Amino acid sequence: MVEVHRLRHGSNAGQPITRRDGLLKVTGMARYAADNHPPGMLHAVIAAARIARGRVAALDVAAARAHPGVVQVMTPGNRPALALHPDDKSVPFSFRMDLLQDDRVRYAGQPIAVVIAETLEAATEGAALLAPRYEAEAVEVTLDAPGAFVPEAVGVGAPPEEHHGDMAAGLAAATRRIEATYETPMQFHNAMEPHGVVAAWDGDALSLDMPTQGFALTQMRLAAMFGIPAEGIHIRSPFLGGGFGSKLLTGPQVLGILAARLVGQPVKLVLTRAQMYGPVTHRAPTRQTLRLGAAADGALTALHHHVRTATSRFDDFIEPAAGASHTLYAAPAIATSYEALRLDTGTPGFMRAPGEASGSLALEVAMDEMAQACGMDPLDFRLRNYAEVEPISGKPFSSKALRDCYAEGAARFGWAGRPLAPRSMRDAEGRLVGWGIGTATFPAMMFQAEARAEIRRDGTGLVETGAHDMGQGAWTAFAQIAAESLGLDIGQVEFRSGRSDLPSAGIAGGSAHTATAGSAIQAAGEQAIARLAELALADPRSPLFGADNIGVVARGGRLVRWDDESRRDSFADILDRAGLESVEGRGNASADAEAASRYAMHSHGAVFAEVTVDPDLGQLRVTRLVGAFAAGRIINPRLVKSQYYGGMIWGVSFALHERAALDHRSGRVMNADLGEYHVPVNADIPSIEAILVEEEDPHVNALGVKGVGEIGITGTAGAVANAIWHATGVRVRRFPVAIEALMG
């Protein structure tokens, strides 16, 4: 095959272009799943359990059915049959679902019936009229519950215990030791767009408008569940109003599909805000104990990170909170361990930066406590313990520009000269001011994706892959990669996405979507260009004829000879002469197992926070945030900054606001709405800056792209907590920080 060189400068990728779907979004024209109303559509509403454990003894189905407009009530008695039990987990990334399989209740908010009606209002009132009678059993919903066990695996198949070096020796060698326990609460994703589905059956063919973070997995599971061919399932998901890990296929969506099957008409089912606090996963609470030892010079001698967390009584997801301790700091002895409880809650799952968000908070505060114990500046202390290779595995990093992140972030923030002692700084009106730092980290992953590219006779391109725009800007970033791979201007490339009948783009998760689907697009484009080059180079009429060993480059709709700019041939001419309508390229991407076995791959960052605290009232505010992140190649700096901002704001939220208030007796979430489940408002985020630190990574994937979607949360929550200590001298170890903790 001829050599096709890759253009590094003057391409589409790397440009801060605005979202291509921006106009649709700001004018309300972007069509989300629930905006669809196929003819004859009915509305389905879930009746959710108000107990957390027990059984449904009775439902007043007659009352619901008698309500004007109600068409049908779906209960365990008449729910259409499924080919697979809802608890089956054979499809990857599956969680057990509650699909009216019996009368058991396993958590508050579990669906116990579905009312289908002509209007949303009638279905809603019908659900209320079911007035369930329960036989309730005592519940456990806190981390104080008995019955802790060592889980088989944490996160996605990771071992529950890992270590390197000799922990006892490490602790014995320490001249300073700290041990502290940190608590993080149960949190919910709260995507703006609630989970929903508009489902229509045609025989065994199924048409779905449904937000999802993974078409292929969703198709696979639905096909298995309903015993129908996956090819007959068509899903449209052009936009998600946020997913954050909660929008792989969910139980409520399957209930909507079942309801459509039951009534033989299209059905729309959308969760209410309150219903999003139960059946669609959450971030599990954690109680993390960190034991650190350090020598007199501030070098860590031991780092032990133990996590107590919880899963549901019926399924397993263990928040992998200790992962950050495997990679962040060099220590001769590192150990991580877990214990878990089974609680009467829904099953936890992936929530933006699963593991790293809560784990890095605990680790970063512990590091701050140790810096304090050593009398060192917290940044110097982190640099003193900088990991040159990944500590737990001993592997070199594929790239790691964390030192630059520290340096650029500190310079921009003005960290130098920070007084060591807490309560040393005040604002003009006497409020306490403090500065804190946190290191950010998130693994750079790859899943599997395919893409198809075409160069058409009119000289334009077409690129297809079933990617997911969750608001992060996939429509734009992928189009940029597509344009670059084809040597075309972005306006000359048609980019198709957001549908299940396109080549699979894998899942939008693990901060790996751009890396994975982007690499597939790049490969598809390169193959199309290579085919075109073969045509040109073999054609005596082409100015490129005979350039075989020198190679060509695609630029501006032409192939150009690598060593001679004046010898060029346009895509249109090449195809025209060949008498072809188009050439096609196909591309795949997946993790490079060989590279992964040799290198540790992570994005990194450093976050600096300033907080201001009223010394009498305990009220606090984050007044400045600067984050500097290195995540390999940046496809679109504007979108990437938005990801960092969003992540950092989430970090503030983690430290100061978010908490599900569970009633310990009933197991119900008592603040299941956005009025009472607090996330920051604009006034909570006064000044925020994200710095993109240069980093080139030749190993992670063909594009050199690492993830940016989740890392912003990590580091930030710890930086805020550490700034609070610096302002007040109070070391808060329980999150979110409560006003009474800071009253002084």
Added chain:
Amino acid sequence: MNRFDYVRPRTVAEAVAAGAEPGSAFLAAGTNLLDLMKIGVARPARLVDLNHLPGLSSIEALPDGGLRIGAQIRNADLAHHAQVVRRFPAVAEALLSGASAQLRNAATVGGNLLQRTRCSYFQDTASACNKRAPGSGCDARGGDNRLHAVLGWSESCIATNPSDFCVALAAFDAVVEIEGPAGRREIPLRDFHRLPGSTPDRETDLAPGELIVALRLPGEAAGFAPHSRYVKLRERTSYAFAVVSAAAGLRIEDGRIAAARLALGGVAAKPWRATAAEAALVGAAPGADAFRAAAGLALAEAKPSGDNAFKIELARRIAVRALILAAAGTPARLPALPASPFAPIPGGLHG
């Protein structure tokens, strides 16, 4: 939501008649009522829409220098009304510290006075709640009650009144004008809300069918305008209910306090007017010592109703802060973060 009748009266008399029928509820902006209907806490048989009634939407200057405010005036319009800002700045500050801009644009004076508690067990129909279902019990006891009452609560109910507006109204002696089946009457706002006792379901002195038509702010209270503030602690910088709050007004003559007003929010089932504290301030030199002593008196009877002992001390401190800010003088413009501890503090915190 249940099915209900909707009526649109054309006169106050028609509204009162419709409102007196069993199962009726007056609908103002609905920012509280409709929320409660959606979660099944309120299930009225009939909504009597007040939005098309004549005569409830004006603000009139009164001969004594006070203001008469129609019940349908929107919170935002009231907060930005020039005479309110000039004569009753703490009322404007309290209004602007509540809810969000969108809610304030809709919410009315009458609705704000009658908004229900935010106790999460009251809002959850599966919980026992004596206020929602008399005699069923109180699940807030022994539950999540960090933000519940520390003053005036009873064994049957420990909920707080969530209104910011009412705290300032209580401090400055507002009067509620009512039109009812038995005619017209007035109640001082201080006496309008009830403490729970054994009947927490009876939250105010209003009888069925009684309609709030207006609110009066007396001219006498305008004398506090140069030294009036509202301060509110919350769990985020904006768009959150008060953990505790305080409205304070001072009249300072010859370096001494000639008259004082102090009311606390977030501490009880009603806005808590602290008359003993006010009396103690009269004659004192404005300053931290006098303010601390007064705040101590204001909370003298306080006791925790659950995991909320911290609120007693916090309420003392917010009272002190409100008095310090009032003494420093009402700012020429309302701060960009109304009622926030992060608004400018004239003279600073002195260490």
